[in-house]
Amino acid sequence: MPKVFAINGSPRPEGNTADMLGTVLEVCARAGFETELYQAGGREVRGCRDCGGCGKHKGRCAIDDWMNEVYQKMMEADVILLGAPTYFSDLTPELKAVIDRCGFVSRSDGMSLSRKVGAGVSAVRRAGGIHTLDSISHFFLINDMIVPGSSYWNMSIALRKGDYKQDKEGVATMKRLGENIVWLVGKLRG
Numbered sequence: 595m596p597k598v599f600a601i602n603g604s605p606r607p608e609g610n611t612a613d614m615l616g617t618v619l620e621v622c623a624r625a626g627f628e629t630e631l632y633q634a635g636g637r638e639v640r641g642c643r644d645c646g647g648c649g650k651h652k653g654r655c656a657i658d659d660w661m662n663e664v665y666q667k668m669m670e671a672d673v674i675l676l677g678a679p680t681y682f683s684d685l686t687p688e689l690k691a692v693i694d695r696c697g698f699v700s701r702s703d704g705m706s707l708s709r710k711v712g713a714g715v716s717a718v719r720r721a722g723g724i725h726t727l728d729s730i731s732h733f734f735l736i737n738d739m740i741v742p743g744s745s746y747w748n749m750s751i752a753l754r755k756g757d758y759k760q761d762k763e764g765v766a767t768m769k770r771l772g773e774n775i776v777w778l779v780g781k782l783r784g
Contacts, residue, residue, distance in 0.1 A: 595626060595627065595628050596622075596626075596627045596628070596672040596673065596779045596783070597627065597628040597629070597630070597670060597671045597672050597673070598618075598619060598622045598627050598628070598629045598630070598671060598672070598673040598674075598675055598775070599630050599632065599667045599668060599670070599671035599673070599674055599675070600615045600618070600619055600629070600630065600631045600632065600674075600675035600676075600677065601631075601632045601634050601664065601674075601675070601676050601677065601689065601692060602615055602631060602632065602633050602634060602635055602677050603634055603635045603676065603677060603678035603679075603685060603686045603688050603689030603692070604635040604636075604677065604678060604679045604686065604717070605635040605636035605686070605688075606635070606636075606679075606755070607633045607635070607636070608755075609679070609717070609755055610679065610717040610750060610752035610753075610755065610756075610757055610758040611635075611677040611678060611679050611715065611716070611717045612631070612633075612677070613758045613759060614677060614715045614717060614750055614752075614758055614764070614768050615631055615675060615677045615715060616631065617765060617768035617769060617772065618675060618713075618715065618768050618769075618771050618772040618775070619631060619675070619772070620772070621768075621769055621771075621772025621773055621775075621776065622673070622772050622775060622776055625776040627673075627776070627779075630667065630671075632664060632667065634660075634664065634688045634689060634692055635678075635686055635688045635689070636688070637660060637688060638659075639687055639688045639691045640657055640659065640691065641687075641690070641691050641694060641695070642691070642694040642695050642698055643656075643657065648695075648698050648699045648702040648703070649702040652702065652703050652704075653665070653666075653669070653699065653703045653706070654699065655695050655696075655698075655699050657695070661691070661692065661695050661696065664692055664696060665695075665696045665699050665700075668696060668700075668707060668710075669706060669707075671710065672710060672711060672779055673710065673711040673712070673713070673775055673779060674707070674710055674711070674712045674713075674734075674739070675712075675713050675714070675715070675775075676689060676692070676693075676712070676713075676714045676715075676730050676733070677689075677714065677715045677716065677717075678714075678715075678716055678717075678726055678730065679716065679717045679718070679726075680716050680717065680718040680719065680722040680723045680725075680726045680749075682722070683721070683722030683725045683726070684722070684725055684726055684729055685716075685726050685729050685730065689730070690729070693729070693730070693732075693733040696733075697733055697736065697737060700737050701737070705737065705738055707737040707738070707739055708737065708738035708739070709738060709739065709740060709782075710739050710740070711739065711740050711741075711742065711775060711778055711779060711782070712731075712733070712734030712737075712739040712740070712741055713734075713741060713742055713748065713771055713775060714726075714727050714730030714731060714734075714748060715727075715748045715749065715750075715768065715771070716730070716748065716749045716750075717749065717750050717752040717753075717757075717758060718749050718750070718751060718752070719751070719752075719753040720751070723747065723749040724747060724749075726749075727747060727748060727749065740778065740782070742771065742774040742775055742778050743771075743774065744767045744768075744770045744771040744774060745766065745767055745770040746763065746767045747767070748767060748768070748771055749764065749767070750764025750765075750767070750768070751764060752764065
């Protein structure tokens with residue numbers, strides 16, 4: 595059974611970003627995928643120290659915290675889904691730390707995320723969401739991953755709690771992203 599591992603980079607575990615990720619996960623679950631949503635936002639986080647420890651401890655970051663659990667779950671997944679609200683035209687520090695640290699661990703571990711499917715979503719008040727999605731996509735692309743699209747950019751105009759559910763186009767975009775993930779994984783599995 596294919597597995598989707600989603601990371602909510604928002605400090606709000608029940609906010610718009612979580613709802614967006616939830617929509618994609620629901621579509622995947624209906625297709626028989628195993629799904630998991632991990633709450634990274636709001637956790638104490640340390641950025642990459644450029645210590646080179648991941649090169650010595652293959653498959654692990656030298657900083658012994660929750661990030662190693664996240665990386666292990668990425669390794670077990672077929673699909674990695676990252677979500678963040680847009681903060682000053684970029685992603686949250688928690689998700690940036692996931693990208694930097696898990697990215698370096700993957701590269702030091704023989705490009706271990708290669709050919710997994712990766713997609714990002716972002717809640718945005720008005721603007722800046724494209725940059726947030728671009729930051730997320732760079733993680734997937736530099737790790738040799740496959741990135742599906744949707745019917746529009748993977749974002750929702752959503753500031754206050756519940757705004758995403760009122761954004762019909764945003765909801766439709768998340769549903770289509772889920773459908774495209776299911777389709778792509780089916781093609782890759784042959």
